[in-house]
Amino acid sequence: MAERREGEIALPFDPAERAEAGLCFIGRIRSPWVKGTAPKNIGAARDIEHTSSLELDPVYAPALAGLSVGQAVQVLYWVDRGERELIVQSPAHAEGPRGTFSLRSPVRPNPIALATVVITGIEGATVGIDAIDAYDGTPLLDIKPWIASVDVRPGWRGDG
Template sequence: MPIQPVGDAAVEGIVELEKAYADGLKDLDGFTHCILLYHFHESDDAAPLEVEPFLDDEPRGVFATRAPQRPNPIGLSVVEIESITDRNVTVNGIDVVDQTPLLDIKPFVPDFDVPSDADTGWLTASKSTIQSKQADDRFLR
């Protein structure tokens, strides 16, 4: 599993909704990408406030990382929509553990979701490259 969707854009996955939510997918097929919000159900319940993120070897504040161990274990991924059929959304670039509980799907809208003046904090100085990183088990319980 890549540690972020950009880590391997070719990873395909299927987001399967319960039948009761299938009608909510209407018109999502007009978007190229969507945001998945989900529960980190495999993360340790004891969430440290400092973690060593995948892209660094220095402890960082959990809120300055994308680490899955969090005080409120909610994840976010931006993925490419490949197709939508009935209650299934086939996506590319997914970085979510199989059977992860989905909380919500939102359309990705660059005008809303990509600030033009964003800085990336400590990641700017990181010598690592996200495109080559795969998840290890440091955050699994």
């Protein structure tokens, strides 16, 4: 269990022990990051020159049909080395504690992360991407196309 900051609250149980659904990892994220070296978020990852990719199990390669270089996609991945029980966090960048669901922190009951990335190449079952903040070997859950007309309401700024 990690050291807690003032105001943080943890669940009295491990959410992994209450699993109700089965997941199938479709591959792994390949990046240069390991614990202690990963950028803080996807924005920071874009500021660091690096090579990253999505390495799918070859059986899923046909599912890449229709994707293209330069296209934005949403990548869902399983933060397998993250904590799960913390539901109120005290992030260093914020004043005071905040609920986990108001943060992009990888610490959450279901450690599912989302990054919108740009495809830089596709070769077989490997998809090159412009950046990622995940550790090397992180399990990949899904890839979905980012579609402006669907994913962003026209005229909506999204900054509150």
